[in-house]
Amino acid sequence: MNKTFTLTIDGQSVDAPQDSTIQQVLESINKPAPLICAHEATTPEGLCRQCVVEVEGWRVLAPSCVTKINEGMVIHTASERVIRSRRTILEMLNASVDLSEAPELQAQMDEFGADRERFPHAKTREQDVKDDNPFFVRDYEKCLMCWRCVQACGDDIQYTYSISVGGRGFESKISTFFDSPMPETSCVFCGNCVAVCPTNALKSKTEFFMEQGLDYDEIRQEKRAEKKKMGGGK
Amino acid sequence: MQEQSFNDFLREIAPQGRTMLLPALLEAQKEFGYISKEMATEIGNALKVPFADISGVIEFYSMLHSEPTAETIIRVCTSPSCSARGGRDVHQQILTELDLLKDGATADGKYFVEEAPCLGLCDKAPSALVDETALGSITPELLLNPQDNVRTEVYAKESVITGRIGEVDPFSLDDYLANEGFLSFPNAVQIGPEKMLDCMADSGILGRGGASFPTKMKWAGAAEAPGEQKYIVCNSDEAEPGTFKDRVILENDPFSVLEGMMIGGYAIGASKGFIYVRGEYPKVQKTFQAAIVSARAKGYLGENILGSSFDFDIELRSGAGAYICGEETALFESIEGKRGFPRLKPPFPTTHGLYQKPTVINNVETFANISLLFRIGVDAYRSYGTEKSSGPWLFSVSGDIAKPGIYEITNPTTLRELLEWAGGVKDGAALQTVLLGGAAGKFVHPDQLDVRLTQEDAHAAGLTLGSGAVVVLSENADLKQTLADLGHFFAHESCGKCYPCQLGTQRQAEILDRNLTGSVIEGDFTRLEDVGWTMTDASLCGLGQTAASAVLSAMEHFPEQFK
Numbered sequence: 199m200n201k202t203f204t205l206t207i208d209g210q211s212v213d214a215p216q217d218s219t220i221q222q223v224l225e226s227i228n229k230p231a232p233l234i235c236a237h238e239a240t241t242p243e244g245l246c247r248q249c250v251v252e253v254e255g256w257r258v259l260a261p262s263c264v265t266k267i268n269e270g271m272v273i274h275t276a277s278e279r280v281i282r283s284r285r286t287i288l289e290m291l292n293a294s295v296d297l298s299e300a301p302e303l304q305a306q307m308d309e310f311g312a313d314r315e316r317f318p319h320a321k322t323r324e325q326d327v328k329d330d331n332p333f334f335v336r337d338y339e340k341c342l343m344c345w346r347c348v349q350a351c352g353d354d355i356q357y358t359y360s361i362s363v364g365g366r367g368f369e370s371k372i373s374t375f376f377d378s379p380m381p382e383t384s385c386v387f388c389g390n391c392v393a394v395c396p397t398n399a400l401k402s403k404t405e406f407f408m409e410q411g412l413d414y415d416e417i418r419q420e421k422r423a424e425k426k427k428m429g430g431g432k
Numbered sequence: 433m434q435e436q437s438f439n440d441f442l443r444e445i446a447p448q449g450r451t452m453l454l455p456a457l458l459e460a461q462k463e464f465g466y467i468s469k470e471m472a473t474e475i476g477n478a479l480k481v482p483f484a485d486i487s488g489v490i491e492f493y494s495m496l497h498s499e500p501t502a503e504t505i506i507r508v509c510t511s512p513s514c515s516a517r518g519g520r521d522v523h524q525q526i527l528t529e530l531d532l533l534k535d536g537a538t539a540d541g542k543y544f545v546e547e548a549p550c551l552g553l554c555d556k557a558p559s560a561l562v563d564e565t566a567l568g569s570i571t572p573e574l575l576l577n578p579q580d581n582v583r584t585e586v587y588a589k590e591s592v593i594t595g596r597i598g599e600v601d602p603f604s605l606d607d608y609l610a611n612e613g614f615l616s617f618p619n620a621v622q623i624g625p626e627k628m629l630d631c632m633a634d635s636g637i638l639g640r641g642g643a644s645f646p647t648k649m650k651w652a653g654a655a656e657a658p659g660e661q662k663y664i665v666c667n668s669d670e671a672e673p674g675t676f677k678d679r680v681i682l683e684n685d686p687f688s689v690l691e692g693m694m695i696g697g698y699a700i701g702a703s704k705g706f707i708y709v710r711g712e713y714p715k716v717q718k719t720f721q722a723a724i725v726s727a728r729a730k731g732y733l734g735e736n737i738l739g740s741s742f743d744f745d746i747e748l749r750s751g752a753g754a755y756i757c758g759e760e761t762a763l764f765e766s767i768e769g770k771r772g773f774p775r776l777k778p779p780f781p782t783t784h785g786l787y788q789k790p791t792v793i794n795n796v797e798t799f800a801n802i803s804l805l806f807r808i809g810v811d812a813y814r815s816y817g818t819e820k821s822s823g824p825w826l827f828s829v830s831g832d833i834a835k836p837g838i839y840e841i842t843n844p845t846t847l848r849e850l851l852e853w854a855g856g857v858k859d860g861a862a863l864q865t866v867l868l869g870g871a872a873g874k875f876v877h878p879d880q881l882d883v884r885l886t887q888e889d890a891h892a893a894g895l896t897l898g899s900g901a902v903v904v905l906s907e908n909a910d911l912k913q914t915l916a917d918l919g920h921f922f923a924h925e926s927c928g929k930c931y932p933c934q935l936g937t938q939r940q941a942e943i944l945d946r947n948l949t950g951s952v953i954e955g956d957f958t959r960l961e962d963v964g965w966t967m968t969d970a971s972l973c974g975l976g977q978t979a980a981s982a983v984l985s986a987m988e989h990f991p992e993q994f995k
């Protein structure tokens with residue numbers, strides 16, 4: 199009973215189940231659009247727009263991850279407008295955020311010929327690492343605002359609601375209630391946020407200490423001391 | 433004592449839950465000058481909102497503060513019309529006068545000064561809002577001794593939609609009745625919802641909020657949508673720089689909008705309406721709230737209105753400083769007690785609007801037109817305007833113009849004719865350009881002045897009327913400054929949800945600042961184009977999609993401004 203729609207993608211005719219998103223169809227023909235914000239564990243919000251494609255007759259580009267297909271859609275996945283948007287989004291992002299520990303973004307910058315120095319003198323999100331608990335650090339100058347940690351902490355996984363999107367516009371950020379340290383929030387240290395973070399903005403304490411050159415025993419001692427300080431000490 | 437009454441207020445609203453978050457935060461802001469962590473904790477406990485979300489909401493709205501402000505808050509407009517008429521100078525002067533190096537509070541805690549985006553007082557530029565007092569033609573002295581001095585001029589060759597403005601007491605329902613008020617609602621009830629929709633289709637009525645969408649399509653969609661609970665929402669967030677028509681309607685003729693909303697409720701089967709008024713319009717809020725109260729008292733709102741089986745009531749909600757909350761789905765989120773993030777569309781408001789229920793959202797002027805239509809009928813309505821842009825249209829004229837104000841256009845009029853009607857460029861200077869349609873609009877080249885101000889003619893000329901803002905810039909205006917003003921406006925107002933706009937508005941502002949200070953770097957022109965087209969093509973909502981519109985038009989018409 200599942201009806202299909204017929205689309206044309208870069209000149210090729212494709213049939214697909216009618217409730218598909220454009221991205222699902224693109225995957226079925228091995229031409230997936232590049233993704234930044236989407237993740238299998240979190241609700242798609244269409245934030246990054248890196249997955250945009252051109253649909254004939256549409257005024258604006260369509261984000262593949264959240265756009266449902268229609269009968270007869272004619273789609274271009276590599277038109278000039280598409281490539282300009284993808285490249286510019288990467289260039290603007292790289293000028294604002296430290297993407298050095300985000301291999302997928304690095305690969306996308308290579309693929310779309312992004313100039314890593316495109317925006318000189320740009321304001322960045324440079325800031326100090328927030329190191330306030332024994333389990334993970336928050337290095338928000340690496341945060342590209344995919345919201346996945348907030349979603350994982352909230353309705354998509356944990357229902358704990360310790361963090362929220364704060365600020366506005368370029369000053370957007372992930373924040374806690376009045377910037378409280380994590381141990382003073384409702385956080386249960388489940389680690390779901392760390393697991394979904396694409397850029398290492400959220401990093402386990404073990405990894406953080408290892409980067410600082412501590413060995414296994416030193417790390418264990420550090421973590422034990424921190425847990426004691428927090429008052430739980432499991 | 434204060435705290436006691438605030439706690440009583442919290443207890444009273446607690447059963448309504450999260451939807452009361454913004455009203456609670458606004459009340460705390462007003463009572464205490466800021467929202468402390470303790471206060472936010474009590475609000476969160478009372479309304480059952482996660483604490484992190486409360487910070488998220490406070491940080492989203494620019495009129496809410498989590499640090500102490502001061503006894504008096506001075507907001508000085510630096511959007512294009514005011515900036516061009518000296519607003520930035522007065523902003524500097526008041527900072528100097530108060531011994532402040534930048535925006536913030538004075539040491540004695542008396543004054544808090546901040547730059548503000550357009551306050552809808554553009555005709556009296558430069559303008560400011562001091563606490564709840566609107567001020568035009570500001571000077572530092574006036575800011576320190578504020579006295580409401582804003583009386584917007586309204587011009588009409590034939591007053592159709594503006595007929596009651598200045599003629600009736602906006603606080604008097606009897607005055608409204610004596611001036612053909614509450615005639616349209618009974619007409620609508622008499623013909624019934626189905627014929628009403630036919631009537632609207634025949635009238636060709638278009639939305640006045642900026643996109644000129646056929647109103648009938650929305651109403652029919654919501655009327656057909658399944659569901660018991662439906663909503664009518666009046667969008668009074670009016671924050672498009674250069675636009676102040678909705679303020680003038682609501683301050684002078686609130687009942688016409690109220691009646692339009694009642695008609696909407698009857699047509700789609702909604703028993704509840706919301707009017708969302710921007711936080712910077714305290715006078716509008718007072719006027720409309722009084723209209724709601726007197727309409728209730730006389731049986732125009734409530735149960736079994738005028739002896740019918742129709743129940744309808746209206747609740748007023750205040751915004752808190754966010755242009756994006758004029759975007760319809762962001763507005764719903766705001767009423768629901770959240771950050772004003774636009775939603776992905778589809779689904780559309782007609783089926784999934786406020787609280788995911790079928791909803792009709794229209795602009796203030798649209799509802800006033802609905803009242804007019806059902807009072808005078810299709811033929812009379814169509815005798816104004818053109819075939820495709822029927823009815824009367826309001827334009828907000830400001831900037832370097834002799835007679836700024838609201839202009840009602842009932843017959844096809846060109847932009848040149850409108851400027852002549854408005855007395856021409858101020859002080860007899862030559863025209864440089866017009867920013868048509870507000871910040872989201874485009875710069876008009878002097879060669880394009882003969883465009884008629886209708887949807888179809890503007891469209892054909894590659895222009896947009898938007899919400900009817902006409903910002904005039906004389907030869908003496910610094911266009912680079914205006915461009916930088918626009919850059920700042922969008923960077924300040926981007927909600928930050930999607931990357932092209934969150935990042936692009938910032939990058940655009942940086943380049944336009946360099947352009948202003950004469951420090952452009954190699955490649956800035958193409959950089960600006962790439963940023964602009966990426967925002968236009970790839971942004972999630974109308975804000976980002978139009979954030980480069982004016983800039984790109986200036987690059988086309990006035991490339992010499994980018995050297």
Ligand SMILES: Cc1cc2nc3c(=O)[nH]c(=O)nc-3n(C[C@H](O)[C@H](O)[C@H](O)COP(=O)(O)O)c2cc1C
Pocket residue numbers: 638639640641642643644645647667668669670671672755756757758759760761793794795796798973974975
């Ligand atoms: C950023 C942004 C701001 C907007 N601001 C307003 C506004 O202040 N008032 C308004 O009526 N419409 C505004 N709109 C348009 C609304 O989304 C919506 O289209 C309008 O309220 C519909 O009313 P209408 O059909 O009567 O025009 C805005 C849109 C965007 C994208």
Ligand code: SF4
Pocket residue numbers: 340341342343344345346347348372391394395396397398399400
């Ligand atoms: S911290 Fe990581 S998961 Fe959270 S929004 Fe930033 S990049 Fe995404």
Ligand code: SF4
Pocket residue numbers: 756774925926927928929930931933934971972973974975976977
């Ligand atoms: S276009 Fe701008 S305002 Fe609209 S969703 Fe994106 S960031 Fe927010």
Ligand code: FES
Pocket residue numbers: 232233234235236243244245246247248249250261262263264
């Ligand atoms: S992956 Fe589609 S919008 Fe981010």
Ligand code: FES
Pocket residue numbers: 509510511512513514515549550551552553554557559673674675
């Ligand atoms: S009030 Fe200053 S531009 Fe509108």
